[in-house]
Amino acid sequence: MRPDAEFDIIVYGASGYTGRLVAEHLARQYGSGGEVRWAMAGRSAEKLAAVRDEIGAPADVPLVTADASNPASLEAMVRRAKAVVTTVGPYQLYGDAVVAACAAAGTDYLDLSGEPTWMRQVIERHDAEAKASGARIVHSCGFDSIPFELGVFFAEEAARERLGAPAPRVKGRVRAIRGGLSGGTAASGKATMEAIQKDPSLFAVIVDPFALTPGFRGPEQPRGDKVEHDADVGADVGPFMMAVINTKNIHRSNLLMGHPWGRDFVYDEMSVLIPGAPAEFAGMGEGGPQPGEGPTAEEREAGFYDLLFIALAADGRRVKVSVKGDRDPGYGSTSKIIAETAICLIQQAPEVPGGVWTPGAAMGRRLIERLQARAGLAFAIEE
DSSP: OOTTOSEEEEEETTTSHHHHHHHHHHHHHHOSSSSSOEEEEESOHHHHHHHHHHTTOOTTSOEEEOOTTOHHHHHHHHTTEEEEEEOOSOHHHHTHHHHHHHHHHTOEEEOOOOOHHHHHHHHHHHHHHHHHHTOEEEOOOBTTBHHHHHHHHHHHHHHHHHHSSOOSEEEEEEEEEEOBOOHHHHHHHHHHHHHHHHOTTHHHHHHOTTTTSTTOOOSOOOOOOSOEEETTTTEEEEEOTTHHHHHHHHHHHHHHTTOTTOTTOEEEEEEEOBTTBOOOOBOOSTTOOOTTOOOOHHHHHHOEEEEEEEEEOTTSOEEEEEEEESSOIIIIIHHHHHHHHHHHHHHHOTTOOSEEEOHHHHHHHHHHHHHHHHSOEEEEEOO
């Protein structure tokens, strides 16, 4: 982290759909020039100024011009910040230069990536450099994968307290969810599919739960690709579209923390199939939202999610915990989560060394407490 930087946080992509929501949260919660010194960045100063006015941000929120196609502009941007929050995706198309600039400068980096093939490449290319410079590179700082990663962390804390030891097996179950995709998320999925078509070897990364734990491979994991009855839930469960990224981040968390949940830790993630829940994400097919589009303000506020985590001891005892969010997962909740995660990283976790991190491994209990206080999440032990 750069302690003498001009800004605490620069939101790169602030004129885009998700970026403006991040900026709006910072403006509402922190104003300008106070507890959090932040700025808005993007390709066009005119667009940034228009968004600043539209979201009601103070007129003195600074604007920074930077473009992913101009590495020099990115290098200049990241040198001005302790942390850069980037919402400019697909990251496999537009993220390389931002990560490289942050890793070289010692600037913290946070994104919303759910693109495991690219994240694997970032680990290979930049982990050593980030460790040397002190930059904390933190992927997946939105709905994928923080509520799931911290849900497992919270369940394991509860298991230590209630069961006397970490649980070797945790189930993640989506009980209810309401929310829609933005064009940016759809574009990221499309970019991943196109990358796999060009290089079929990338498919192995997609299906490997240990794709983000280079040098470590745990036991066989449940596939989660078909409907089955789950006695621990008392209902049928089926595939959940985001399990492909969340499971990888959770195994990386376990690795980065030194395997506190065991080297034989098993995790899977599925949707509970009961009437009325979950209504899976809309807009996945052709004719869905385009980049820059997404749910309306009313749709975001009407959205929510309810996640269940079941920690199972070897002797059959169990503890159940929940994680709930008060807005649509992909945008209303995600924008608050990434903003508060960035603040937590620079204000509450200065001792965390450089490298490619997961949010939970870097911040753990501190991040749970901040998200409950500031981002509308609720963590609870149910039984």
